[in-house]
Amino acid sequence: MSEKLILAYSGGLDTTVAIKWLKENYDVDVTAVLIDLGQPDNLQDAYMRALDTGASKAFIIDAKDQFIKDYIFPSLKANARYEKKYILATAIARPLIAKILVDFAEKENASMIAHGCTAKGNDQVRFDVGIRSLNPDIKIIAPMRIWKLSREEEIEYALKNNIRINVTKKSIYSIDENLWGRSIECGNLEDPWSEPLEEIYKWSKITKNEKDEEDIEIGFEKGEPVSLNGEMMSSPDLILKLNSIAGSYGIGRTDMVENRLIGIKSREIYEAPAAEILLESHRQLESLVLDRELLHYKYLIEDKFSEMVYYGLWFTPLMKCLMKFVEESQEYVTGAVRLKIQYKNFSVTGRKSEYSIYDYSLATYDKNDLFDPKFSESFIKIWGYPYEILAKKGRKNE
Amino acid sequence: MSEKLILAYSGGLDTTVAIKWLKENYDVDVTAVLIDLGQPDNLQDAYMRALDTGASKAFIIDAKDQFIKDYIFPSLKANARYEKKYILATAIARPLIAKILVDFAEKENASMIAHGCTAKGNDQVRFDVGIRSLNPDIKIIAPMRIWKLSREEEIEYALKNNIRINVTKKSIYSIDENLWGRSIECGNLEDPWSEPLEEIYKWSKITKNEKDEEDIEIGFEKGEPVSLNGEMMSSPDLILKLNSIAGSYGIGRTDMVENRLIGIKSREIYEAPAAEILLESHRQLESLVLDRELLHYKYLIEDKFSEMVYYGLWFTPLMKCLMKFVEESQEYVTGAVRLKIQYKNFSVTGRKSEYSIYDYSLATYDKNDLFDPKFSESFIKIWGYPYEILAKKGRKNE
Amino acid sequence: MSEKLILAYSGGLDTTVAIKWLKENYDVDVTAVLIDLGQPDNLQDAYMRALDTGASKAFIIDAKDQFIKDYIFPSLKANARYEKKYILATAIARPLIAKILVDFAEKENASMIAHGCTAKGNDQVRFDVGIRSLNPDIKIIAPMRIWKLSREEEIEYALKNNIRINVTKKSIYSIDENLWGRSIECGNLEDPWSEPLEEIYKWSKITKNEKDEEDIEIGFEKGEPVSLNGEMMSSPDLILKLNSIAGSYGIGRTDMVENRLIGIKSREIYEAPAAEILLESHRQLESLVLDRELLHYKYLIEDKFSEMVYYGLWFTPLMKCLMKFVEESQEYVTGAVRLKIQYKNFSVTGRKSEYSIYDYSLATYDKNDLFDPKFSESFIKIWGYPYEILAKKGRKNE
């Protein structure tokens, strides 16, 4: 009897030819799992393609709510960005997919999991380490890492094997999409000096007039966005709405050179209108309710959190500890942020919270402020003591 | 005989009435020092006002070159921003002013230094600690910290004492300016929910049409900008030019709530077109030439550097050590960055360097790449070993 | 009617004369609170002295269990040491005392709290900030900070006012003690070059013969010590027993120069036999059950935790976040550590845990090990890729 294999199936060329290849090279019964994280693909069509190509079973799993709750929001609370820019959309999706695959494998009694990653990216690490962290007994197969074909050879293989593929509109770019963002690589982007063509952008295509602008207000509760312009909204709706509004003004593009885990640099373009808006809004609200010591120390935690996510180390003890830190820090991150959305630009113009520790009576330069000036001089005296002592000992640090 | 006092003189109301007040309250001979850091004030006029008001001597010091070389560029190399945003323009100016004042005091045999800071800001800390770190024997007097007058009372005092002041255009905002940026506080900004009025902006007033855009190219050598659009340029010229170009597109505004050193939050607006452009360009060039371990660790150094500057700890041993780290990191930060400047927006669209460690032959997904895929699987095996072992021991970290 | 004041009363000279002084200088009704944290003082005698000297009421509070559970154990889990050495015994006691005082003040409707700290130590900060963090409406009075008397003048004042004091054995040292440790300052210790006299030690006085030695085994559950030599034991008993055993071998002394919060250095001697044994045992157990990434990152958390405690910032948001991190990290710190206790020396000679991730079959150099050597070469290939690329570009880092 064949062993069971769970395939992370996207509907694209790679994983479609992989169904055939896996059956040719292993004595396996393939179950294709399609996971809906908000990507705009036609999953029904992909579902049929999986079965047509030889999968014994196929499943479409709507994981959007779990994705937001357990992956997007923790990342938002951690202000997560890899190398100060990348909002980690693909990186946070991988551990969730790994988890769903392992759950499937355990339920279906499958001994293998396959995914479509190549040998040069970060995603192979995230899948492999994620799966092994959750169930080290499952064998992992990555056809594209073993079987090195060019795109043309893949297409040829598909035609020869009567595999129904969907490559009419041939793109030279490699794309990944989910609710939190869209990433674009390859093509002329592989030269870090060359300017991205306007055609690569999809989520941030400008449809607004240059004179257009609008104010929006985002409400947060314990670090999570819950309302838009005063209206409570489900999380997927809120993110989709923000992607649509901000995207129409051309907001949310990132162009960067980043360091992959496997020791090489790559040039990446990201589009993430909602994520950019929410990350800036969240930080601005934190600036109002977190005290300085927590805020500054949290920067370290944020950098480490982001690095861990990028490096595929989601299901690890350190990640759990970082999560606890971040979660605790959000207790009072409740309030509202107002932004002005303009042509290719946005800025936070106001922030308020019932937990605000901005204190007007202390901060104002008005005559009736409550700050007692006599404290300052003494504070500074002690603050500078060590350096005054150094200077007295002849140790000036110019 | 009177003791000599060196006054950090700006030409404004506070330090002008301070000349009179100092002479009334201490038996001192006042030398007014005006330091040119690129602020747009009429220093000749201020010079005359100092003498007219009772200063025995006055000096105008052009410190722009030193400011750029020893304060702006080190901050740029450190990608310095306080609380992720503020580019520290005022904060880096204070230690230089302190140093010039101490040098003057030593040369002129003065036993006192006076400055115009109030009891609630950060600048008093930067001046006091700076001066004490350089010469702990000098007595520091801050009239505004001792003598709490409202603006109206100051004007009244000036009129009563025939002090020639320059307050025709009365602003409700408190402004500070130098080459690196302009800061704005007070007025309606003291409510963090209220939107800044367009009238407060000066450097980033938009004069361009919404359809305008231009590409610029900035050349760097060891982390310092040296050319604009291929033309070698002196540092002050380059910064002024960038302020003018980027400012005309409305670029360089920051609206934030920040944590002052003395334990309170305040709302600040900054305008810094050149600084924003240069900081982003510098980081993008670093992404091409620094290896990942240095880049990620440097983030910590950058946060600490920024905090130290904001906290007034420039002339300290830790600062010197951080400087050495940063300086060494810039050895290969040489190359060029191309940016597209648009209406209220800019982005880096290309970066190149003879020291680039982006390696096309490794990064490309082309068929003829040089990356050997067999390494990846083994690398991941070891990378994930600890978490596989944990899982084997029943310690899953979901 | 007099206002009520809660006094942190130790029974010593300072707080005894303070009762009288407070009543002379404020219209207050003094309630003396004696808090038992395991210090060896005669609290019954102190209780009577408080009432005799003019306190309206006095209370003895046994806070040992709470001290261990909420202050000592969290510190142990965080491997807390200030400046790599000081085990923070006094520093962790202060917030607990502040909390008890505030609870008393709220219960008794008192508007003031007084403590016996001087103006130069760290404890004034810990008390003041602790109290204000818990109830900012309470007025804090520190008689010794206001009323600067020498010890001789204090004694004279006591005699003149018929205050019954207990200063027969006059010590030139300033001592503080509780379950977790004993600290000694002043006397000849104020010269950091001078050797401490043997007479200052009390907990680590050697009563063992040089040939004596014994093995002990400490059992931990989730980071907390629960058994000694296989016997389950209450926490106070376990700590007292360890202080007694290890102390008799002369173990647990620290001699250091440390940086106080208020900007000056001081020389301190500490005795903490149990704390030293438990901290080393805890770390050794962690080395067996924590994975590398958590272990290394926890070092940062430990340093920050220790600094926060020393700086009097216990009841703060950052501290709560650090606690959550530390608590989560201890989930599997369960097992046993065996130590050899010898003359002036101890060392951990074994550690074991059901959650150990030490894997003999991978670690051994035996022939039948399970580690596949082919992984290493590829791992190293990728690990060293960035530096190989640097070298290829002519950027060697010798």
Next chain:
Amino acid sequence: MSEKLILAYSGGLDTTVAIKWLKENYDVDVTAVLIDLGQPDNLQDAYMRALDTGASKAFIIDAKDQFIKDYIFPSLKANARYEKKYILATAIARPLIAKILVDFAEKENASMIAHGCTAKGNDQVRFDVGIRSLNPDIKIIAPMRIWKLSREEEIEYALKNNIRINVTKKSIYSIDENLWGRSIECGNLEDPWSEPLEEIYKWSKITKNEKDEEDIEIGFEKGEPVSLNGEMMSSPDLILKLNSIAGSYGIGRTDMVENRLIGIKSREIYEAPAAEILLESHRQLESLVLDRELLHYKYLIEDKFSEMVYYGLWFTPLMKCLMKFVEESQEYVTGAVRLKIQYKNFSVTGRKSEYSIYDYSLATYDKNDLFDPKFSESFIKIWGYPYEILAKKGRKNE
């Protein structure tokens, strides 16, 4: 014509049979390089053995001075310890050996370097990455990683091939030694619960009586030890002398479980009498001359430095930056430390420096101290402001 190969030759069994094996498996001409880092081996004997076994040439290089100057002293200045304990003796030797090998290869026009590391240790990483960082064109061969033989099979191979080996005293332990320390693994140590046998210790064998004790004084200049008991001494002599003195009291043993780079834990024993004495002395001197901010921040740098060394990343840009930081920090680490050396124990009993910033007149509790108590209360007021504001807003952090 054969290609030239440089072999890192130790004289032991592994590298001796490797000479034969290399010549059998590759068409190479072997040059054996023996590097003297203070290990007690008979290098003359090893030299002859290399030639007898088939090496074309052999060299003995005395690298002790360079080892101390460029590797030991920087580590001492960085207070380097891996996982808080291991003094990194072997880890810092590897990059130096790599460098000497590469220099030889370049001088001799050799295209290959071979070393005797196995596939499971850290040293293979340090050699491979070190060599590739210095010259990526050299091919690296690690016979023991390719050719997996047990010790018995190696001996058999040696006998069969008439290879003169030196294995009369067969040890079950794996040992590495140089001036800075001795490491011991394998045997019963592979069970982390089992107690090390006394027989494994060589450098710390006790020859002193339990009553013996002596005071020693170590002089430092800019972080480097230069004198012992007042006598200026060459660095190798000083280290050897300290190893001998402290070792005779049984000082310098470490028993730990550590995390290897390749993802597994191992149990290690180290002996390093001089290193332990010098590291503690250095830290104590730093406590006297470094200000708090530098001292605390340097802890981060120290942990990273140690991790980098252990991970084989010596010749990297980040390491150079860390070095610059550390070097700058040592400018004033000049002075003397006095220690009491006792049976199995030592402690620093005094430290002094012309650059000391311990200030008796500020630190003392004497009546005539110069510390103005009025500063404290105001300092604390501002220090605790944020937490008082939190409490006023109802945000208590108990």
